[in-house]
Amino acid sequence: MQAASVLHRRSVLKGAGLLVAGMTSQSVKAAPVSGGHLKVAGAVGSASETLDPARQSMATDYIRGHLFYDGLISLDDRLNPHFALAEALDSNDFLTWQIRLRRNVQFHDGTALTADDVVFSLRRHQDPGVGSQQYALARTMQSVRAVSPVLVEIVLDAPNSDFPAILGISNFAIVKAGTTDFKVPNGTGPFRCQEFTPGIRTVAVRNSEFWGERPYLESVELIAIPDEMARHNALMSGDVDLIATVNPRLVQMLKQGGFGIVESPVGTYTDLSIRLDQRYGRSPDFVEGIKFLLNREQIRHSVFLGFSRVGNDQPIPPESPYFNHQLPQRSYDPDKAQFLLKRSGFLGETIPLVCSPAALASVDIAVVLQYAASQIGQKMAVHRVPADGYWTQYWMKAPLGFGNINPRPAPSLTFELGFASTSPWNESRWRNSHFDSLLRDAKSTRDNSRKRQLYWDMQELVSSGSGVCIPNFTNSLDAYAPHVCGLRPSQAGQLMGYDFARSVWLNENRGKKV
Amino acid sequence: MNSQTLKLIGRRFFAAAMSLIFVIVTVFAITNVLPGDATDAVLGQGATPQAVAVMRHDLGLDRSVFFRFWFWLWGVLHGDFGHSLLNGLSVADAIGPRLHNSLLLAGASAAVSVPVSLFLGITSAIWKDTVYDRVVSIMTLGMVSVPEFVIATMAVYVFAVRLHLLPALADVGSVHSLRQFLSVFFMPVASLALVTLAQMVRMTRAAMADTLSAPYIEMALLKGVGPIRLILVHAIPNAIGPIVNAVALSLSSLLGGVVVIEVVFTYPGISGLMVDAVSSRDVPTVQACALVFCVTYLFLTTFADVVTILSLPRGRKA
Numbered sequence: 001m002q003a004a005s006v007l008h009r010r011s012v013l014k015g016a017g018l019l020v021a022g023m024t025s026q027s028v029k030a031a032p033v034s035g036g037h038l039k040v041a042g043a044v045g046s047a048s049e050t051l052d053p054a055r056q057s058m059a060t061d062y063i064r065g066h067l068f069y070d071g072l073i074s075l076d077d078r079l080n081p082h083f084a085l086a087e088a089l090d091s092n093d094f095l096t097w098q099i100r101l102r103r104n105v106q107f108h109d110g111t112a113l114t115a116d117d118v119v120f121s122l123r124r125h126q127d128p129g130v131g132s133q134q135y136a137l138a139r140t141m142q143s144v145r146a147v148s149p150v151l152v153e154i155v156l157d158a159p160n161s162d163f164p165a166i167l168g169i170s171n172f173a174i175v176k177a178g179t180t181d182f183k184v185p186n187g188t189g190p191f192r193c194q195e196f197t198p199g200i201r202t203v204a205v206r207n208s209e210f211w212g213e214r215p216y217l218e219s220v221e222l223i224a225i226p227d228e229m230a231r232h233n234a235l236m237s238g239d240v241d242l243i244a245t246v247n248p249r250l251v252q253m254l255k256q257g258g259f260g261i262v263e264s265p266v267g268t269y270t271d272l273s274i275r276l277d278q279r280y281g282r283s284p285d286f287v288e289g290i291k292f293l294l295n296r297e298q299i300r301h302s303v304f305l306g307f308s309r310v311g312n313d314q315p316i317p318p319e320s321p322y323f324n325h326q327l328p329q330r331s332y333d334p335d336k337a338q339f340l341l342k343r344s345g346f347l348g349e350t351i352p353l354v355c356s357p358a359a360l361a362s363v364d365i366a367v368v369l370q371y372a373a374s375q376i377g378q379k380m381a382v383h384r385v386p387a388d389g390y391w392t393q394y395w396m397k398a399p400l401g402f403g404n405i406n407p408r409p410a411p412s413l414t415f416e417l418g419f420a421s422t423s424p425w426n427e428s429r430w431r432n433s434h435f436d437s438l439l440r441d442a443k444s445t446r447d448n449s450r451k452r453q454l455y456w457d458m459q460e461l462v463s464s465g466s467g468v469c470i471p472n473f474t475n476s477l478d479a480y481a482p483h484v485c486g487l488r489p490s491q492a493g494q495l496m497g498y499d500f501a502r503s504v505w506l507n508e509n510r511g512k513k514v
Numbered sequence: 515m516n517s518q519t520l521k522l523i524g525r526r527f528f529a530a531a532m533s534l535i536f537v538i539v540t541v542f543a544i545t546n547v548l549p550g551d552a553t554d555a556v557l558g559q560g561a562t563p564q565a566v567a568v569m570r571h572d573l574g575l576d577r578s579v580f581f582r583f584w585f586w587l588w589g590v591l592h593g594d595f596g597h598s599l600l601n602g603l604s605v606a607d608a609i610g611p612r613l614h615n616s617l618l619l620a621g622a623s624a625a626v627s628v629p630v631s632l633f634l635g636i637t638s639a640i641w642k643d644t645v646y647d648r649v650v651s652i653m654t655l656g657m658v659s660v661p662e663f664v665i666a667t668m669a670v671y672v673f674a675v676r677l678h679l680l681p682a683l684a685d686v687g688s689v690h691s692l693r694q695f696l697s698v699f700f701m702p703v704a705s706l707a708l709v710t711l712a713q714m715v716r717m718t719r720a721a722m723a724d725t726l727s728a729p730y731i732e733m734a735l736l737k738g739v740g741p742i743r744l745i746l747v748h749a750i751p752n753a754i755g756p757i758v759n760a761v762a763l764s765l766s767s768l769l770g771g772v773v774v775i776e777v778v779f780t781y782p783g784i785s786g787l788m789v790d791a792v793s794s795r796d797v798p799t800v801q802a803c804a805l806v807f808c809v810t811y812l813f814l815t816t817f818a819d820v821v822t823i824l825s826l827p828r829g830r831k832a
Contacts, residue, residue, distance in 0.1 A: 048600035128568035237674035237682035389550030
């Protein structure tokens with residue numbers, strides 16, 4: 001087999017030598033200023049905040065992860081992988097991967113980065129006791145070993161051409177070998193931790209020994225303001241400079257007040273999943289009928305106030321280079337829905353619909369659907385259940401229930417975790433062996449146009465067969481004070497993929513501070 | 515102090531201890547009845563049955579409820595409040611700074627509301643049925659009818675968002691001078707003081723008015739006792755029982771019952787911690803918070819009862 005370096009094969013990695021992770025061409029153009037203290041407020045935060053990258057699961061956790069740690073790979077605002085702590089990443093067969101580490105990288109405690117640290121950081125995800133968010137993905141790494149102090153070899157259980165993107169997931173950040181106590185983060189990231197009080201505040205100061213382009217900000221203070229009103233007030237009164245998760249209703253008002261808005265087309269979606277192995281979902285007519293009953297445009301306008309993109313019951317968002325734009329868009333068709341639901345035999349019955357504040361906007365979507373159903377004589381009972389415990393108590397258990405799925409850095413991951421027959425997160429219990437074989441092909445193919453064709457076919461299969469209905473992809477909204485510069489939309493998530501601190505700078509003419 | 519008074523006080527302490535045990539057992543039981551456990555909060559959507567099982571074992575959640583309760587109680591009796599199920603940090607460490615914040619806020623609010631309400635209550639009892647009394651009465655009724663989040667949110671809008679005079683966030687960490695203390699605490703303390711004020715004013719007024727209409731006050735007046743001496747020496751000692759009770763009840767809510775104020779001002783207090791802990795099923799933290807609230811409440815009410823008992827003429831006899 002011919003040796004193919006990822007660098008040559010993947011156009012996406014080509015720019016890696018020029019573009020240091022996080023640095024942007026735009027920020028260079030506007031002559032950024034170094035220094036200053038930025039105060040940021042996220043929307044989620046509690047005493048369960050952690051500095052252990054493996055367990056980080058909240059937006060504010062991800063921000064801390066990007067402040068203090070680096071991964072082997074970083075993902076840019078279009079989810080393209082770039083080298084971070086890795087200097088080269090090669091594989092002949094997409095099964096065995098050689099990773100050469102960047103030299104002269106120091107942890108915050110002054111020790112040098114070695115292959116042992118990488119092996120430790122990746123392997124710990126495989127210990128269920130660690131409670132890693134990426135347990136399932138980590139288990140695909142059959143062996144992780146240090147070949148030399150700067151060389152790591154990873155053998156996967158099956159070929160995966162998207163493995164670099166997996167290494168870009170922030171949970172796979174590199175920690176010092178042997179770390180078990182994460183009270184003080186010892187990473188290689190651009191900031192050092194000065195203070196961390198779970199649920200209260202995090203203070204980060206610039207790491208002068210950082211291996212990459214030094215960030216402009218002198219220090220960053222991160223707090224969580226879960227109350228929406230309080231968060232917006234804090235921005236408007238000048239107590240904080242930047243907030244995440246802006247209420248769409250307030251965008252106009254904030255713009256008029258001189259505040260900036262960043263609208264990021266993230267691939268997050270709230271989906272209605274119909275269990276194909278339970279009562280209603282056993283009828284394909286029922287599933288298709290519900291898909292025609294979802295008024296996607298109305299959901300976009302009245303639930304998301306225009307800050308979303310219409311979905312087509314498949315999980316690849318429109319801005320992805322692999323999006324199948326030839327797949328006909330399913331639209332609201334009550335007549336077709338009525339015909340199909342009647343044929344399924346469930347038209348007279350009252351269908352239970354489980355929603356919760358835990359799944360973003362699901363309560364509103366459920367109400368829109370319930371109304372559309374009532375127009376064609378289909379009764380639906382909306383069961384709104386509490387947010388705490390939703391993911392373990394209700395999600396994927398009800399015959400018709402809502403989920404909320406975060407974007408994955410590569411289509412193969414989205415398909416693998418949410419739709420492959422064996423995945424525990426196959427929400428609708430859709431089993432399709434043809435789909436599974438296409439997925440295997442896509443993960444091992446070298447030919448990008450073939451890969452694209454495979455992803456297109458898979459989108460078609462999911463859209464027509466699976467019980468997952470995806471009415472919309474949500475946009476994330478951040479707002480910032482006028483003196484904050486360098487923020488850009490990112491497909492990787494809110495606040496520039498949680499990584500704003502590497503690129504943002506403060507304008508000297510800053511507003512009045514209280 | 516005679517033996518009967520001692521007996522009364524002893525009985526009061528016994529009742530307090532019983533209430534404490536009852537509350538602790540009930541809170542533990544209810545937290546365990548809630549669906550889901552701490553592994554849900556940690557693993558969230560990423561949970562697989564295997565990962566859940568291992569984590570439950572590591573956290574000791576696979577042991578019986580009774581074992582876990584005794585284990586917890588044993589620790590508490592030895593001064594160990596256990597570790598958070600979420601991040602493994604000591605519960606005492608997590609509660610410590612937040613309890614400090616909460617006591618600071620409660621203390622500042624009490625320091626404002628108690629003197630003001632005693633003054634308003636006593637004066638409106640003295641000038642009962644005058645215009646002054648009516649105005650105080652209407653104002654306090656009005657304040658108690660407006661929910662605290664309305665007062666707090668309006669205050670933030672006016673003073674922080676519009677006028678930029680005060681910070682919208684009660685950032686305790688930024689307090690290094692008296693001026694900063696005043697600017698950070700002004701709005702939270704004012705909001706809390708306004709809502710606790712009303713009850714105390716009304717109870718004080720009622721108790722004082724009752725005492726002032728007693729025949730012995732009339733007798734004292736007829737004997738020629740001056741107005742200040744009449745109030746301070748003759749009336750207040752007999753009205754002190756109900757007043758102290760009203761004050762204790764109002765103050766006890768200042769520690770645990772201020773979730774709304776903590777949310778509006780993003781104030782890192784102990785109520786918010788308990789709400790967090792309940793929703794993530796972090797039982798040791800929930801228990802410790804419940805213990806703190808319960809002890810505070812019992813301390814205040816017991817203290818008020820003891821004062822009442824001692825203020826009775828029977829108890830005052832040495």
